[in-house]
Amino acid sequence: MIGFGSQAALIARRDILRERRSGEVLWVTLPFGAIALLLVPLAVGTDAPMLRQIGPGIFWVVVMLFGVFISIRQTSSETDAQRDQLALSGLDPAAVYFGRALASFLFLLGFQLVLGFVTVVLYDISLEGWLILPLTFVIVAAGLSLLGTLAAGIVATGQNAAALVPLLVAPLSIPLLIGATQALEALQLGRSSLTWVLMMIVTVIVLAIAGVLSAQPLQETR
Amino acid sequence: MTPREQTIERPTSVWPWITMGVAGTVTFIASMAVGPDAVQGQLSRIMYVHVPAAWLAYLAFFVTMAASAMYLWRKDLAWDRRAASSAEIGVVFTGLAIGLGMIWAKPTWGVWWTWDARLTLTAIMFFVYLGYLALRRTTTDLNARAKRSAILGVLAVVQVPLVHFSVVWWRTLHQPPTLLKPEPIDMDTSMLVTLGIAVVSFTVMYVAMMFKRIELARLEDEITEMQQTADVPIAGEAVTAPALERGA
Numbered sequence: 263m264i265g266f267g268s269q270a271a272l273i274a275r276r277d278i279l280r281e282r283r284s285g286e287v288l289w290v291t292l293p294f295g296a297i298a299l300l301l302v303p304l305a306v307g308t309d310a311p312m313l314r315q316i317g318p319g320i321f322w323v324v325v326m327l328f329g330v331f332i333s334i335r336q337t338s339s340e341t342d343a344q345r346d347q348l349a350l351s352g353l354d355p356a357a358v359y360f361g362r363a364l365a366s367f368l369f370l371l372g373f374q375l376v377l378g379f380v381t382v383v384l385y386d387i388s389l390e391g392w393l394i395l396p397l398t399f400v401i402v403a404a405g406l407s408l409l410g411t412l413a414a415g416i417v418a419t420g421q422n423a424a425a426l427v428p429l430l431v432a433p434l435s436i437p438l439l440i441g442a443t444q445a446l447e448a449l450q451l452g453r454s455s456l457t458w459v460l461m462m463i464v465t466v467i468v469l470a471i472a473g474v475l476s477a478q479p480l481q482e483t484r
Numbered sequence: 485m486t487p488r489e490q491t492i493e494r495p496t497s498v499w500p501w502i503t504m505g506v507a508g509t510v511t512f513i514a515s516m517a518v519g520p521d522a523v524q525g526q527l528s529r530i531m532y533v534h535v536p537a538a539w540l541a542y543l544a545f546f547v548t549m550a551a552s553a554m555y556l557w558r559k560d561l562a563w564d565r566r567a568a569s570s571a572e573i574g575v576v577f578t579g580l581a582i583g584l585g586m587i588w589a590k591p592t593w594g595v596w597w598t599w600d601a602r603l604t605l606t607a608i609m610f611f612v613y614l615g616y617l618a619l620r621r622t623t624t625d626l627n628a629r630a631k632r633s634a635i636l637g638v639l640a641v642v643q644v645p646l647v648h649f650s651v652v653w654w655r656t657l658h659q660p661p662t663l664l665k666p667e668p669i670d671m672d673t674s675m676l677v678t679l680g681i682a683v684v685s686f687t688v689m690y691v692a693m694m695f696k697r698i699e700l701a702r703l704e705d706e707i708t709e710m711q712q713t714a715d716v717p718i719a720g721e722a723v724t725a726p727a728l729e730r731g732a
Contacts, residue, residue: 418628430636
């Protein structure tokens with residue numbers, strides 16, 4: 263019997279291989295996110311100072327909304343047979359949860375890095391206080407991946423599942439959105455961003471606990 | 485009796501309707517009888533419905549959480565029906581609280597909506613519980629539906645204290661708690677009594693609504709079960725009549 267960490271790594275590796283074959287994040291979600299960043303100035307106006315001001319906020323909104331699709335893509339695209347096979351494999355449901363979340367975490371991190379670069383270029387963002395960004399990227403990716411995996415597990419493959427998961431994830435990701443935007447703004451204004459970072463970390467911990475506690479009952483739901 | 489001949493008993497209880505009518509009338513009369521606020525004038529009467537509606541939303545979502553936890557423990561679908569019924573009522577009253585708040589806000593603050601922590605979090609709570617109700621429509625398997633929504637029902641309740649304490653934790657335009665707070669209540673006695681009557685009436689209304697909604701949910705579940713079993717052969721498709729040879 264392999265350990266908890268190895269089981270999670272096994273699931274993460276499986277999801278990464280599936281992504282490598284389908285290329286959904288790289289060839290669909292990522293370009294779609296970049297297009298969204300391109301469309302906003304066309305809608306609100308191309309005034310450079312205004313875009314510089316709203317740019318970070320727009321970036322995080324795009325990350326949250328499009329990141330949902332990344333964090334739910336594997337779980338929601340699984341067939342009933344695949345779920346049954348996974349349930350009968352003897353893997354710890356909590357390890358499966360963390361494995362899925364780990365794969366999504368890596369994709370989300372890459373997604374944020376690429377879109378972050380696109381935002382800096384398109385919106386001419388000042389990188390003052392940028393040292394907080396790597397930490398924010400990691401926490402947001404962790405929170406969103408845990409939340410998306412949990413929500414996709416709850417909804418599973420029911421009717422309208424693809425539309426329902428974003429409805430559940432988007433409102434619950436608000437603490438991450440607020441924390442991410444405020445942490446950078448606080449540093450740029452010369453204030454401490456510790457409170458905002460702590461708020462995001464607490465959110466991530468709560469999501470991790472909720473995911474672990476619900477993994478077993480959700481697997482039995484099939 | 486074959487499944488097709490099954491019938492469901494039509495609910496006949498009338499007392500919940502009468503209770504709802506009486507509670508609604510009492511609230512209306514009490515809120516009209518009390519004098520207007522010295523500053524806000526007639527507009528303050530909205531408070532006698534807005535505050536009880538918000539209180540009922542809190543109560544309903546706590547009941548959803550408790551009933552969801554009970555379902556996860558006991559695996560009894562009756563608890564699932566209680567959780568769902570309470571969530572449905574909670575969503576209606578959250579919507580009412582938001583709507584009435586907006587009507588009050590326009591003449592008072594000059595805008596229908598402002599990005600205040602209490603308002604924003606209440607709207608988020610409303611959408612999460614809408615998601616809870618939508619989740620229940622994704623499957624007709626009663627046990628799967630119950631388990632999935634029970635997990636969400638337990639998780640979602642975290643928003644209730646967030647909404648309530650948002651006016652304490654953040655500096656907001658929305659006034660701090662008037663009733664549910666540790667300090668003494670600073671309010672005119674006649675207004676406080678009226679608000680108390682409204683809160684009690686709304687709570688009684690909630691109990692009556694719960695009774696009717698649970699009754700309806702039980703009938704819905706019975707119909708779903710009947711539909712699922714009506715045309716299914718007892719031994720499924722696996723067993724067919726044996727082909728007997730002639731003269732055997």
